[in-house]
Amino acid sequence: MQTLKHSKQRDAILSFLMMRKDHPTADTIYSCLKEENPNLSLGTVYRNLNVLTEIGQIRRLRLSDGVDHFDGDISPHDHFLCTKCGQVTDLHTGRKIMEVSSIDPAFDGQIEGCFTYFYGLCGNCKEGKTQENRQIPG
Amino acid sequence: MQTLKHSKQRDAILSFLMMRKDHPTADTIYSCLKEENPNLSLGTVYRNLNVLTEIGQIRRLRLSDGVDHFDGDISPHDHFLCTKCGQVTDLHTGRKIMEVSSIDPAFDGQIEGCFTYFYGLCGNCKEGKTQENRQIPG
DNA sequence: TTCCTTGCAAATCGTTTGCATAATG
DNA sequence: CATTATGCAAACGATTTGCAAGGAA
Numbered sequence: 329m330q331t332l333k334h335s336k337q338r339d340a341i342l343s344f345l346m347m348r349k350d351h352p353t354a355d356t357i358y359s360c361l362k363e364e365n366p367n368l369s370l371g372t373v374y375r376n377l378n379v380l381t382e383i384g385q386i387r388r389l390r391l392s393d394g395v396d397h398f399d400g401d402i403s404p405h406d407h408f409l410c411t412k413c414g415q416v417t418d419l420h421t422g423r424k425i426m427e428v429s430s431i432d433p434a435f436d437g438q439i440e441g442c443f444t445y446f447y448g449l450c451g452n453c454k455e456g457k458t459q460e461n462r463q464i465p466g
Numbered sequence: 467m468q469t470l471k472h473s474k475q476r477d478a479i480l481s482f483l484m485m486r487k488d489h490p491t492a493d494t495i496y497s498c499l500k501e502e503n504p505n506l507s508l509g510t511v512y513r514n515l516n517v518l519t520e521i522g523q524i525r526r527l528r529l530s531d532g533v534d535h536f537d538g539d540i541s542p543h544d545h546f547l548c549t550k551c552g553q554v555t556d557l558h559t560g561r562k563i564m565e566v567s568s569i570d571p572a573f574d575g576q577i578e579g580c581f582t583y584f585y586g587l588c589g590n591c592k593e594g595k596t597q598e599n600r601q602i603p604g
Numbered sequence: 605t606t607c608c609t610t611g612c613a614a615a616t617c618g619t620t621t622g623c624a625t626a627a628t629g
Numbered sequence: 630c631a632t633t634a635t636g637c638a639a640a641c642g643a644t645t646t647g648c649a650a651g652g653a654a
Contacts, residue, residue: 330632330633331629331632331633332633332634333627333628333629333632333633333634334627334628334629334634335627335628335633335634335635336627337634337635338634353618354618354619355618367635367636368635368636369635369636369637369638370619370636370637371619371620371621371635371636371637371638372634372635372636374618374619374620375620375621375634375635376634378619378620388530390528390529390530390532391528392526392528394528394534394617394618394643394644395617395618396532396618396619406580408573408575408577410575411578417573417575418570419570419573420570421570432556432557432558432559435546435555435557435589436588436589436592437546437548437555437586437587437588437589437591437592438586438587438592439546439584439585439586440549440585440586440587441584441585441586442544442582442583442584442585443582443583443585444580444581444582444583445580445581445582445583446577446579446580447577447578447579447580447581448575448576448577448578448579449575449576449578450574450575451573451574451575453575454574454575454576468607468608469607469608469654470608471607471608471609471652471653471654472652472653472654473608473609473610473652473653474652475609475610476609491643492643492644493643505610505611506610506611507610507611507612508611508612508644509610509611509612509613509644509645509646510609510610510611512643512644512645513609513610513645513646514609516644516645532618532619532642532643533642533643534643534644
């Protein structure tokens with residue numbers, strides 16, 4: 329990989345992501361940051377999101393809506409997807425990979441980690457407060 | 467949802483998926499089935515994959531390559547993604563949702579289930595037998 | 605006959621890329 | 630100065646959609 333040079337755009341994207349508790353898409357990031365820097369281009373946002381993901385400073389989430397979401401919190405945690413409103417929230421669990429009680433003995437690879445996506449109804453939807461925007465988990 | 471009518475195309479897609487032990491994309495399904503039915507169209511494949519997913523007869527997997535994969539095995543099982551060659555394989559674990567040792571007490575939703583994606587090196591890549599096709603898990 | 609499904613092609617949408625210019629080290 | 634990053638617009642690839650015709654209940 330080539331050496332990284334400093335860039336204001338990348339800094340802005342990273343700090344924006346670290347501030348948010350949700351998981352915005354490239355387009356959301358672009359719209360928000362464009363307010364402060366009207367010259368910002370969408371391609372730059374995508375390029376930097378890829379760089380930041382590659383160097384492990386952010387996490388890319390592929391969820392059921394088919395659009396990439398990004399998470400500025402790279403600490404180990406899982407995600408919860410509401411099957412009704414589509415909202416994605418952090419979910420901190422005590423799970424560790426070793427707690428998996430048994431792994432298929434036929435598996436001959438080497439596990440480095442895992443991501444778990446929980447699904448169900450979020451607090452609001454449980455009480456029927458939101459409009460439908462159904463997502464099929466996967 | 468509207469009533470489903472029988473269709474040869476949907477049947478073919480479903481039985482094709484149930485036969486495969488891997489997780490083909492819409493395009494792979496299309497190419498394979500087109501050999502037997504040259505009139506088949508890609509749009510039909512996509513439409514039926516959506517229907518089958520909605521009625522729960524197949525599972526859609528969104529993995530790190532950004533293309534949808536489909537799984538004809540809807541029994542509870544997880545998946546393993548090789549970070550080197552990008553291959554996706556089934557991984558049967560003894561995990562049950564209750565084994566999660568603790569859930570964030572701030573979470574006020576209702577969990578119905580979860581999917582776990584493991585990542586690491588598959589058996590072949592562990593031994594350096596494959597060509598690189600790096601995937602970033604997410 | 606009614607309504608769902610198909611094939612085809614065009615449209616959509618998220619993401620990537622080429623290129624000339626600007627910024628960084 | 631050498632190299633990476635940017636903005637812009639065009640290109641791309643996966644998926645969806647409109648429409649007229651075909652097939653199932």
